[in-house]
Amino acid sequence: MDFWQRGEASIIDILQISLLSLRVAGVGILFALPIAFCLAYILARGKFVGKALLSALIMLPLVMPPVVTGLMLLNVFGPLGPIGQWLGQFGIVLGFRWTGAALAAGLVALPLIVRPMRMALENVDPRLHEALKVAGHNRWRRLIILDLPLAMPGIIAGTMLGFAKAMGEFGATITFVANIPGETQTLSLAIFSALQSPGGEQLVWTLVAISMGISVVGVVVSEVLVERLSARQNSGRVKHA
Amino acid sequence: MLEVDIKSRRGDFSLSANCKFKPGVAALIGASGVGKSSLLRLIAGLDKPKSGTIIMNGAPWFLDGKSICPTHKRHIGMVFQSGLLLPHRSVLNNIELGAGAANISASLLEQTGCDKLLTRPVGGLSGGEQQRVMLARALAGNPKLLLLDEPLSALDFQSRLQIQEMMAQIFAQLKIPVIYVTHTFEEAARLAENFVLMQNGTITAQGRASEVLGHVPATTQELAISSVIEGRVSLIENSTMAKVQIGRQFAEIATGGVKTGDRVYLRLWARDIILAHKKPQAISARNMISGRVEKLSDLANGHVLVEVNVEGQNVSALVLSQTAMEMKLAPELPIYIIFKSASVEHIHS
Numbered sequence: 001m002d003f004w005q006r007g008e009a010s011i012i013d014i015l016q017i018s019l020l021s022l023r024v025a026g027v028g029i030l031f032a033l034p035i036a037f038c039l040a041y042i043l044a045r046g047k048f049v050g051k052a053l054l055s056a057l058i059m060l061p062l063v064m065p066p067v068v069t070g071l072m073l074l075n076v077f078g079p080l081g082p083i084g085q086w087l088g089q090f091g092i093v094l095g096f097r098w099t100g101a102a103l104a105a106g107l108v109a110l111p112l113i114v115r116p117m118r119m120a121l122e123n124v125d126p127r128l129h130e131a132l133k134v135a136g137h138n139r140w141r142r143l144i145i146l147d148l149p150l151a152m153p154g155i156i157a158g159t160m161l162g163f164a165k166a167m168g169e170f171g172a173t174i175t176f177v178a179n180i181p182g183e184t185q186t187l188s189l190a191i192f193s194a195l196q197s198p199g200g201e202q203l204v205w206t207l208v209a210i211s212m213g214i215s216v217v218g219v220v221v222s223e224v225l226v227e228r229l230s231a232r233q234n235s236g237r238v239k240h241a
Numbered sequence: 242m243l244e245v246d247i248k249s250r251r252g253d254f255s256l257s258a259n260c261k262f263k264p265g266v267a268a269l270i271g272a273s274g275v276g277k278s279s280l281l282r283l284i285a286g287l288d289k290p291k292s293g294t295i296i297m298n299g300a301p302w303f304l305d306g307k308s309i310c311p312t313h314k315r316h317i318g319m320v321f322q323s324g325l326l327l328p329h330r331s332v333l334n335n336i337e338l339g340a341g342a343a344n345i346s347a348s349l350l351e352q353t354g355c356d357k358l359l360t361r362p363v364g365g366l367s368g369g370e371q372q373r374v375m376l377a378r379a380l381a382g383n384p385k386l387l388l389l390d391e392p393l394s395a396l397d398f399q400s401r402l403q404i405q406e407m408m409a410q411i412f413a414q415l416k417i418p419v420i421y422v423t424h425t426f427e428e429a430a431r432l433a434e435n436f437v438l439m440q441n442g443t444i445t446a447q448g449r450a451s452e453v454l455g456h457v458p459a460t461t462q463e464l465a466i467s468s469v470i471e472g473r474v475s476l477i478e479n480s481t482m483a484k485v486q487i488g489r490q491f492a493e494i495a496t497g498g499v500k501t502g503d504r505v506y507l508r509l510w511a512r513d514i515i516l517a518h519k520k521p522q523a524i525s526a527r528n529m530i531s532g533r534v535e536k537l538s539d540l541a542n543g544h545v546l547v548e549v550n551v552e553g554q555n556v557s558a559l560v561l562s563q564t565a566m567e568m569k570l571a572p573e574l575p576i577y578i579i580f581k582s583a584s585v586e587h588i589h590s
Contacts, residue, residue, distance in 0.1 A: 130287050131325035133312045135339040136382060145338070149329050233329050 009203050018210050021186040024098055024173075025166035028106030029113075032162060036110055037155070040117035041147075061172075062111040070175025073104055078176070100177040101184045105169045109162030116161065120154020121147060150233065153226040160222030164215050187211045243386055243418045247293030247303070249283055256280060256442040262386075262418040268429030269422045270453075271439035277422045280439070281388050284420070285319055286312035297385060318379030319388045323395050324371025326363045332374050333359040339378035352411055353377040369400030376408070387419040393428060405431055430506055449554070450506050466511040466546065470554045474503045482582075488552025492528045494585045508586040514558035515579040516547065516568065526581045532556065534574040537565060545570070549578055 043055055061069050077084045078095040087094065094100035124147055132142050148155075170188040177184040179193060191207045194200035243262040249255065256276045269277045282288045284295060286308060295303040302310045318339065326335045332355060336345060350356040355377045358370060366374065372392050379387060392408075393401045409432055412419055420437075423429050429436060436453040438446040446453040450471045472485040472492065483496045485505055492507065499505055520529050532551035539545055545565040547558045556578055560570075570576070 125325070127321070127325050128327065131319070131321060132327075132338065133287070134285055134315075134317050134319040134388075135378060136313050136316070136341050137338070138311075138313045146327065 017190045024101045028102040028166050032106035036113040040114045043118045044121035059111045061108045066171025070172035073176040104172040105166035109166040113158040113162035116154045116158035120151035124150045153229045244296040247290035249290045266419040266433040267435040268433035269437045275439045276442040316385045318384035320375045320392045336377045340381035389421045468556045474499050490530050511557040511559040513584040517577040
């Protein structure tokens with residue numbers, strides 16, 4: 001019996017909702033990060049036909065109504081969707097599971113992560129690349145010694161922005177994986193449920209406070225990190241005559 | 242040896258270069274925008290030629306329109322106009338980036354003056370210091386070829402002189418081809434022994450200073466004909482007169498700031514040269530140098546251009562056709578060239 005039926009939520013219930021939210025957003029971002037970096041790298045460095053189209057596709061989850069995103073996820077990754085069925089053969093189920101919520105969170109966060117990363121990568125001086133190329137470093141070495149460190153503030157900023165978006169994700173999640181307490185009920189969904197249950201007002205404000213607390217901590221941590229990194233890099237930046 | 246025979250086109254600008262670079266310093270000179278830096282970038286593989294070949298020590302880098310060896314495998318050292326160093330790493334780290342598997346030699350750090358900068362962050366370096374670090378990085382991996390793209394152009398006069406001096410010492414020990422792009426002749430004269438002249442995207446002359454810089458216009462504007470001979474200052478007398486050794490002979494010129502041991506280039510105007518069969522006596526001109534007539538060319542307006550081989554370098558003299566006839570000037574004839582110290586224009590570092 002969950003707390004909606006009991007009529008009141010204990011601290012443990014609230015803790016569980018918060019932890020589930022963190023897990024869903026965390027795992028979603030963890031999977032989104034490498035994909036976002038690859039996409040940002042391709043968009044920043046690549047010269048190919050259809051670059052604008054790819055860029056627009058990546059931005060889709062940001063501009064589409066979240067419900068539509070959820071619906072598409074359901075149709076593709078759901079129990080009856082093509083990829084969902086294929087993954088099912090390996091025992092991976094996304095529909096109506098927290099893993100599906102993580103997928104939804106990662107997907108809507110993706111455009112927000114890609115954009116600052118792409119801008120940071122585009123800001124790396126191409127002449128530095130040439131200088132390192134001549135010094136004997138191939139593309140992958142340059143990625144490690146040049147792109148990653150110089151783009152790090154952008155990567156962190158993008159990650160944090162994406163994380164905040166993932167924490168607040170609602171529409172796509174509820175459409176794709178429903179609102180199942182203990183499985184897919186994240187903070188946002190729990191706030192929604194509490195609003196609908198009589199006498200849930202106190203719970204609403206508790207959950208809102210937690211949700212805001214997590215966001216504020218996240219943003220502050222990222223701000224501090226970005227500032228420190230930029231300061232270190234700028235102190236070392238070569239002044240060109 | 243580096244053998245380059247390439248064509249390239251970028252927008253309206255087309256470049257075609259056919260030249261060889263032996264171990265030693267070659268200055269790639271020419272006005273701004275003639276394609277010197279472009280040629281360097283093509284050799285480094287930073288840009289792709291349209292066609293042709295680039296062969297380094299017998300190994301193809303670029304062949305029949307295809308790059309055989311990518312830039313990062315060419316073992317090149319390159320110094321750019323401004324210091325392209327990694328801002329988040331120290332000076333030592335930046336030098337290490339050029340070293341590959343090689344150990345950085347202490348003498349390299351000392352010669353470039355980087356030994357005192359090693360722990361500094363890159364951001365605090367002056368322009369001159371940045372170029373020192375760039376040179377150390379370029380040489381740290383014992384490259385097969387060193388390319389320098391106007392490395393001093395962004396520096397102030399004082400640091401330019403210092404770094405030029407440092408480079409002259411370092412280049413003297415290198416046994417690889419060094420290509421030094423510059424548009425200032427003074428730099429080229431101080432650092433290089435070979436000159437490659439570029440004009441409008443093509444190499445128009447290549448060789449010693451005398452071959453490249455002697456200006457022989459195709460028209461009959463004979464007043465503009467000059468030749469350049471190379472020599473080394475062997476002695477300064479009374480701090481006003483420099484004795485310049487040219488092969489086994491000597492010329493005397495006003496010092497104009499040269500030091501003993503400096504390599505100097507003397508421009509002699511063809512109209513100022515006097516030719517003589519015998520060494521004249523009691524004459525104010527101080528310079529009488531023996532040579533051998535190499536070639537006579539008739540200019541349309543009654544003048545003859547006489548090219549005299551002096552210690553392996555050519556000096557042009559302009560005389561009347563009548564004079565050439567009366568003196569019986571002919572190839573292989575031993576002859577003295579006579580010129581006033583005051584008529585020598587010297588181009589030096």
